[in-house]
Amino acid sequence: MDFVTQILSGFTAMSHWEYIAVALSMAYLLLAIKENLWCWPAAFFSTLIYTIMYWNGALLMESLLNFYYMYMAVFGWVVWRKGKANQAQRLITSWPVNRHIILIVLTALVSLAIGYVMQNYTHADFAYLDSFTTCFAVVTTYLVAKKVLENWLYWIVIDAASMYLYYEKGYYPTLVLFVFYTVMAAWGFKTWYEEYEQSQAKHMAQL
Template sequence: MVEKNLSAAVIEAYQAMSWWELLAVVLALAYLLLAMKEHISCWYAAFISTSIYVFLFWDVNLLMESALQIYYLAMAVYGWWQWRHHQNSAQDLAIHRWSLKTHGLVWFALCGLTLGSGYWLQQSTQAALPYLDSFTTWGAVITTYMVARKVLENWLYWIIIDGASVYLYIDRELYLTAILFVLYVVLVVFGFFQWYAIYKQQPNTVK
């Protein structure tokens, strides 16, 4: 029964997807795999993928997610510039960690932003799942900045955000994107351990 349900879900995802969604998914996956290897070309894949998702999310009334893609476009340029500017230089941008205090402040701000924008969307727009949409959007805003600055814990943030996004995309019938984010949840775990191994090998690093 489980295998039958899984097969039905895969077939449903294939039938529901558009070629634009397929291209966006492939490029989004390429971004993650390249980011795991600290390869600067990950930002090219991110830029093109998010350009497509701007329209896909708007079309299914995920307004915050659509707006998030505009931010992603800017962050793709910023991330590329950061990684390129510090590449092979004395001021190389190294993988580093944030303090518990910083993480606490970040989550406090994330909860406040989620409640504020979620309430506004619920009262003023036709946005679907306004609070969940807001949480995944603001969480992704913060975590994408962490990737650009090579903060190690970004991978742990992504586990929570990507997991919440799976339900969001299933609800909006973006099944292929939902499957992508299930895969993301698995890959970000590997991404964390890969970056952590690099982090431990860096000089002057507190293990």
């Protein structure tokens, strides 16, 4: 009951800007699942707000992550828009397992190194967890822009870890948003997987 009360209090205390950020974040995810180009403007403006909010809350890596998201929103817009002129560029792709293993190991090592620096030389809270979610979100956002199917599996893990982080920091509205993110990431994987299978079947039929 106290947890529910804390969440409701968090929503009451939200600024208008945070409400806007949450709404835009939800719009981004729904549009991304539908492969709608306009997901990227929604991402750009939501992350602009979160960049400032997380910096003020001493989640430095989360703030830097959202600054990176702003750049990737522009990158994603350009890549997806070009894809309209070339259908092959818009197809969902799938990476082999060994490629994912290499990516995960390298990202984890970078995450540990950055976490150590943040823990010992800055005022960051939850330095290692913050670094983990940030580093993996960086590479996963790139996978989204490149339409790699497995990006949604990465997001499920990242979003679940982020929920604990936001709970500990008292960002209850954003915690609820990330519960939504986790569920929608599972739906996103299902949706993209079905489209990927259809495109593969169509490709094989043309051979």
